Amino acid sequence: MKQILAIFGTAFLFCTFTASAFGEDLSERLNALEQQIRSQTKIIEELRAEIERQKKQEPQQVTQEPHHAGEEPSQADQGLKEKVDELNEKVDQVAEAQKKEILSIFNPSIGVVGETIFSYQSKGSNQTGNDRPGGWDVFQRSVELNVAASVDPFAKAYAVINASADAATGEANLTVEEAAIQTTSLPWNLELKAGRFFGEFGRLAYIHDHELPFVNRPLALAQYIGGESRTDGAQLNWLLPVEHYVSLTVGTGIQFGGDNPPNDPGTFRNPSGLNYWGRLSSYFDLTPDISLEPGLSALWNPHTKAQWVDPGGVNPPFPTDLSNNTFTERERRLVGADLMLNWKPLRNNQFQSLTWGTEVLYSDNRFDVTDPAGNITPGQSVGSIGLYSYLTYKFHRQWSAGFLYEWLENMVDKQARTSAYSPYITWALSHWNQLRLQYTHTDNNAATGLRSNDAAYLQWTWIIGAHSHGWQQR
Amino acid sequence: MKSRLFKVLSFCAFAGALCGSPASAHAAKVRIVTTLTDLADFARAVGGEQVDVRSLATGVEDTHGVPMKPSFVPLLNRADMVIVVGLDCEHAFLPALLEASKNPRIQKGKTGYVDCSKGIIPKDVPKSTDHYQGDVHPQGNPHYVLDPVLAKTAIENIYNALVEFAPQHKAEFTRNRNAYLARLDAKIAEWRKEAGVLKGVKFVSYHEHWPYFAERFGMEYFGTIELRPGIDPTPRHIEELSRAMKDGHVRIVVREPEFPEKVPKRIAEQTGATLVTLPIMPGAVPGTETYIKMMDYIVHTMAAAAQGRE
Numbered sequence: 001m002k003q004i005l006a007i008f009g010t011a012f013l014f015c016t017f018t019a020s021a022f023g024e025d026l027s028e029r030l031n032a033l034e035q036q037i038r039s040q041t042k043i044i045e046e047l048r049a050e051i052e053r054q055k056k057q058e059p060q061q062v063t064q065e066p067h068h069a070g071e072e073p074s075q076a077d078q079g080l081k082e083k084v085d086e087l088n089e090k091v092d093q094v095a096e097a098q099k100k101e102i103l104s105i106f107n108p109s110i111g112v113v114g115e116t117i118f119s120y121q122s123k124g125s126n127q128t129g130n131d132r133p134g135g136w137d138v139f140q141r142s143v144e145l146n147v148a149a150s151v152d153p154f155a156k157a158y159a160v161i162n163a164s165a166d167a168a169t170g171e172a173n174l175t176v177e178e179a180a181i182q183t184t185s186l187p188w189n190l191e192l193k194a195g196r197f198f199g200e201f202g203r204l205a206y207i208h209d210h211e212l213p214f215v216n217r218p219l220a221l222a223q224y225i226g227g228e229s230r231t232d233g234a235q236l237n238w239l240l241p242v243e244h245y246v247s248l249t250v251g252t253g254i255q256f257g258g259d260n261p262p263n264d265p266g267t268f269r270n271p272s273g274l275n276y277w278g279r280l281s282s283y284f285d286l287t288p289d290i291s292l293e294p295g296l297s298a299l300w301n302p303h304t305k306a307q308w309v310d311p312g313g314v315n316p317p318f319p320t321d322l323s324n325n326t327f328t329e330r331e332r333r334l335v336g337a338d339l340m341l342n343w344k345p346l347r348n349n350q351f352q353s354l355t356w357g358t359e360v361l362y363s364d365n366r367f368d369v370t371d372p373a374g375n376i377t378p379g380q381s382v383g384s385i386g387l388y389s390y391l392t393y394k395f396h397r398q399w400s401a402g403f404l405y406e407w408l409e410n411m412v413d414k415q416a417r418t419s420a421y422s423p424y425i426t427w428a429l430s431h432w433n434q435l436r437l438q439y440t441h442t443d444n445n446a447a448t449g450l451r452s453n454d455a456a457y458l459q460w461t462w463i464i465g466a467h468s469h470g471w472q473q474r
Numbered sequence: 475m476k477s478r479l480f481k482v483l484s485f486c487a488f489a490g491a492l493c494g495s496p497a498s499a500h501a502a503k504v505r506i507v508t509t510l511t512d513l514a515d516f517a518r519a520v521g522g523e524q525v526d527v528r529s530l531a532t533g534v535e536d537t538h539g540v541p542m543k544p545s546f547v548p549l550l551n552r553a554d555m556v557i558v559v560g561l562d563c564e565h566a567f568l569p570a571l572l573e574a575s576k577n578p579r580i581q582k583g584k585t586g587y588v589d590c591s592k593g594i595i596p597k598d599v600p601k602s603t604d605h606y607q608g609d610v611h612p613q614g615n616p617h618y619v620l621d622p623v624l625a626k627t628a629i630e631n632i633y634n635a636l637v638e639f640a641p642q643h644k645a646e647f648t649r650n651r652n653a654y655l656a657r658l659d660a661k662i663a664e665w666r667k668e669a670g671v672l673k674g675v676k677f678v679s680y681h682e683h684w685p686y687f688a689e690r691f692g693m694e695y696f697g698t699i700e701l702r703p704g705i706d707p708t709p710r711h712i713e714e715l716s717r718a719m720k721d722g723h724v725r726i727v728v729r730e731p732e733f734p735e736k737v738p739k740r741i742a743e744q745t746g747a748t749l750v751t752l753p754i755m756p757g758a759v760p761g762t763e764t765y766i767k768m769m770d771y772i773v774h775t776m777a778a779a780a781q782g783r784e
Contacts, residue, residue, distance in 0.1 A: 185578040189551065239551060239576050245544040283544035288532065291543065347534040347732050349541050397706055430705055432605055464605070471542070471570040 040094045047087040108149030108158075109466035115141045115210045118458040127451040128442070131167045134453075140165050141209060144177070146467070150184075157181045157195075160208070177208075177230065177258075189239040198229045199256055200237070200249040200279045201297045202359050203338040205229040213355070213392050214424050215438045215457045219408045220386030224334055224363045225299075226257020231275065250278040256299055263304050272303040293340040301332040326370040327412060330379070333364040351397050358389040363411045384409035401425040416447040432463040504640055507546075507553040507580075509564045510537060511756040512619050513590060515765045516629045517557055519654040521636055524643045530567075533757020536681075536732040537617070538609075538704070542567045550575035553586070555635060559628075560591030563616035588635040590628035594618050597685045608702025620754065621686035622662050622769055626655060661766055665773045666691070675780045677726035678719060678741070680733040683754050687772070696724045699737055707737060719745040726750060726779045731758050748779040 117139045124134035132139055141164055148158035160178040165171070180195035198206035205221050206229045217227060233253020240246040255262040256275040264273040281295035338359040345352055363384050369377045386409060392402035403423050410416035424438035436459040444450035503526040508514040514529035521527065528549055531540045537559070550556060550571060558564055572581055580586040596614025603612045618624040633651045637644045673692040677684075680699045688695040696719065701711045718724075719741070727747045729738035735751075742749035752772050753762045762768040 184573075184581070186576075189576045191576055239547065239574070241551070243548055245547050247544075285543065285545050291545075293544065344541055346532055346541065348734075350536055350539045350732070351734060430605070431609065471574045 037094065040090060043090055044087070044094065047083070047090065050083060051087065106149075108147040111146045111463060111465035111467045113142065113144040113146065113208075113210055113461065113463050113467075115144075115459065115461045117141050117215065118460075119455060121453060121455040123451050123453045128453040129444075129448075129450050130453075133167070139167075143172075144208070144210070146465075148466075151181060154185050155181050155183050177228070189241055191237045191239075192234065193237070194234040196230065196232050197235070199231040199233065199235055199251050199253065199277055201225065201229045201256075201277055201299055201334075202279075202336045202361070203293075203295060203340060203357060204359065210461045213357070213390060213402065213426075214404050214422060215436060215459045216422075216440070218359075218388035218404070219406050219418060219420060220359070220361050220388055222259075223408065223411055224361050224384075224386055226260035228258045229256060230258040231256050232262065233275070245283045247281050248278070249280075250276075252276050256301065260304075263301065270303070275299065275301045275304075289343055289345045291342045291344070293342070295338045297334075297336040297338070299332070299334040304329045304332050324372050327367050328370065329365060329367040331366040334361060336361040351394070353394040355392045355402075356390070357392075358387070360385065360387040365411055367412065382412055382414055384411050384414040386411075398428050399426070400428075410448065413447065415445075416449075417445045418448060418450075419443050432467070434461045435459070436461075504636065505552055505554045506557060507549050507555075508557040509540065509568060510559060510619075512625070512765045512768070513557045513559065513628065513632070515756055516625070516632050516654075517636075520629060520633050520647055520651045522646060522650045524640060524646060525636070530571075531755060533753070533755045533762075534732065535755075536730075537563055537683075537754060538566050539732070540564070540567045542571055544574075546571055547574045550580065551577050553577060553580055554639060555586040555588050556580040557588040557590060557632060557635070559616050559619065560589035561594070561596055561613045561616035561618075562611045565611075585635070585638060588631060590631045591616065591618065592631050593627045594624055597689075598682070608700075609704030611703070615682060615685055617683045617754070618686045619765075620683060620772070621690045622658060622665065623690060624686055625765065626658065629655065629658075658766065661769065665769060668773050668777050671777050671780050675726065676719075676722055676724040677728055677776075678715065678724055678747075679728035679752075680730050680738055683730060684728065691773075691776075693776075696722060699727075699741060712737065712741060716741055716744045719747060726776065728752050728776075730754050748782070750775050750779045752776070 117137075119132070119137045119139065121128065121130065121132070121134040121137070125132065128134065143163045145161045146158070148156065150156045158178065158180060159176065161174065162177045163172045163174045166173050176196060178195075178197045180193050180197040182193045183191055186192060198208075200206055202221070202225075204212060204218065205225050208228065209217060216222075221227070231251070231253035232255060233251055235249060235251030237247060237249045240248065252274045254264075254269070254274060256277060263269065263275070277297070277299040279295060279297040281293065284292045286292055336359055339357070341356045343354040363386065364381065365384075366379060366381045369380055371377075386407065388404060388406045390402055390404040392400055394400040401424065404421065406418075406420040406422075408418045410418070420440055420442040422438050422440040424436060426434060426436045428434040436457075438457045438459070440453075440455045440457070442453045442455070444452060502524075504521060504524055506514075506517050506521065506525050506527045508517055508527060508529045510531045511529045511533040514527050517525060517527045530546050530549075531537070535541070553575075556568075556572070558568060569582075577586075578584065591613075596616070596618070598611075599614040600607055600610050600612065603610060619628055629651065633647055636647050640647075669691040674694060676694040676696045677688075678696045678699060682698050682700075682703060684693075685695055687693070697715060699707050699712070699715065701707050707715075724745065725747055727738050727742040727745070727749045729735055729749060729751050731751050731753060735749075739749055741747070751759065752775060753759045753768050756762050756765050756768045758768070759771070762771045
């Protein structure tokens with residue numbers, strides 16, 4: 001299995017870089033071909049003008065020097081014939097060039113994002129609940145292939161394929177993070193998306209790791225949502241046809257959260273086996289430079305059957321008094337409110353800005369607990385709160401710095417609490433090359449069974465090939 | 475039962491009202507959204523009373539860095555046409571806004587998408603689009619509107635789009651266009667005369683905004699303070715540029731107001747060149763609310779700098 005993954009990983013990287021190089025090569029070839037066609041078109045125009053000129057002269061020549069039957073063609077006639085032949089040959093060349101098939105002409109735009117994280121953590125993973133080891137670590141968190149193109153006049157499609165190193169084995173795991181079709185011309189301001197994608201919940205849950213304003217996904221999103229808000233499903237967005245910006249999204253899918261399994265795999269799935277989510281967001285220009293963007297989100301998973309056994313100290317940590325019990329989640333409800341306040345002076349917006357983003361989540365989990373003897377305690381319910389808040393100040397086109405605060409009650413034991421704070425500084429050499437240094441101090445209370453931890457991260461993110469300035473990353 | 479039926483019908487009526495096509499609620503005026511303020515000025519001049527024009531930029535922004543505000547989305551959603559500079563000038567903000575607008579009439583390739591660069595022969599088309607060249611424009615330099623002669627092509631494209639959209643107003647659009655072009659031609663003659671002192675004058679600017687302007691008025695565009703488009707200068711680049719400017723007797727440093735003054739000022743001081751701040755869009759500096767006023771300002775300021783006047 002490992003060998004197969006290794007082969008796939010190697011093949012993937014090879015294809016990725018080959019595709020990128022081929023893209024550049026193709027661009028150059030197209031430019032060269034365009035230049036060639038322009039140059040030959042110019043020659044044709046010149047020769048056509050020459051023919052016209054010759055045609056005008058011909059009757060005069062015929063009048064002046066009439067041919068007699070049987071006489072050899074004159075030198076002028078011969079020259080004209082040669083020019084016409086030459087012209088015909090060049091026209092044929094251009095016509096042939098235009099007939100050439102370029103099989104890759106309809107290829108989608110391709111981009112690759114790489115993200116490497118160098119880190120030091122003061123405690124081991126058994127004491128911190130992290131999935132990466134303590135001490136010194138280098139983690140190729142992602143090599144992400146992005147492809148996108150129009151499908152037809154009615155839809156576009158995109159795919160994000162990610163390869164990241166497994167923390168335990170180091171093997172590259174290839175996953176399809178997103179592969180979705182999205183309509184582009186539905187009436188009534190509607191847009192439908194279907195396939196595998198990041199469902200719209202909150203402000204940062206549907207943003208890829210490398211696009212976050214700090215190194216790691218906030219703890220509340222990692223635990224309550226299950227990482228990125230990945231789903232296999234469908235989502236409908238409606239831009240309300242009013243003067244003010246109001247966007248409403250609803251969706252359904254068989255899972256929600258990249259770390260969560262699908263509901264009822266392999267059995268019969270009723271509508272209650274699906275996840276349902278929605279988001280309402282708006283935007284206010286308080287002044288030309290200051291804006292406010294609030295949003296409300298909700299997720300309901302009426303019949304999740306996620307089941308896990310506490311192995312002692314993994315994320316999410318379990319209550320110490322329930323160690324070695326089996327938890328079977330029955331229902332998950334999650335609501336969230338998010339707010340983003342932006343100061344972005346219009347004139348200097350590429351050099352200066354201040355962003356304050358906050359998101360508060362309330363998780364209501366209902367689950368059964370099975371003790372090691374097999375006794376089931378059904379319908380346990382835990383309501384817990386998690387939040388994060390960050391402030392980022394951009395003080396130069398290349399430089400920004402910020403501070404992230406996080407607080408979280410464990411989703412299965414609200415007495416187990418974690419808080420963390422992280423100052424960070426980002427140096428973006430260009431749009432495609434960015435370094436970020438972050439320090440994170442994490443405090444876990446006694447109920448978590450975990451230790452406090454200090455960590456330093458250096459994140460290096462790069463992009464090659466096509467990249468778009470997407471709406472979500474605004 | 476009746477009560478439930480009433481509720482259902484009320485909901486349907488409400489939903490129907492919300493879902494009603496924006497076109498149905500249309501005022502008689504053509505709703506135009508332009509990306510930049512110069513295009514808004516042209517659209518108002520040609521469209522006259524028949525158009526309602528809004529610009530995404532206010533004039534003070536970088537032409538490539540207009541913030542992607544969600545408040546633009548309802549504007550674009552109801553627009554009959556969006557007028558753009560083209561040549562990828564708006565690549566950093568417009569594609570995502572157009573997608574979010576959910577307005578199929580103004581998507582690229584549709585008649586409501588008016589690309590003013592149609593008919594422009596672009597300068598500086600890169601031989602390769604590798605990002606080693608920075609945030610390069612694959613289709614060539616998009617700042618052709620700063621050449622008032624080429625601006626006439628943009629005006630013509632706007633006129634054609636308006637005539638196609640509202641042919642019943644063709645006579646009015648034609649009258650407006652001709653009047654505006656006559657004013658512009660008169661101003662171009664003035665600017666040519668005033669810019670006589672600019673012939674052969676060398677200058678640098680922060681971003682590569684000025685190749686079309688330089689060619690029109692016979693100036694020599696020496697280089698840019700940016701290392702590459704969108705990439706800030708390195709100390710080494712500043713040093714090399716300053717040395718080359720001294721050797722090449724470059725007399726003017728142009729700073730566009732959306733870029734910080736510190737580096738252009740230092741280069742001007744080091745090289746003895748005159749630092750001028752020039753708008754790239756109407757409204758960027760006071761007194762430049764229209765395209766003609768902006769070009770007046772640019773030509774006057776540049777000529778004054780070339781003659782060593784304040």
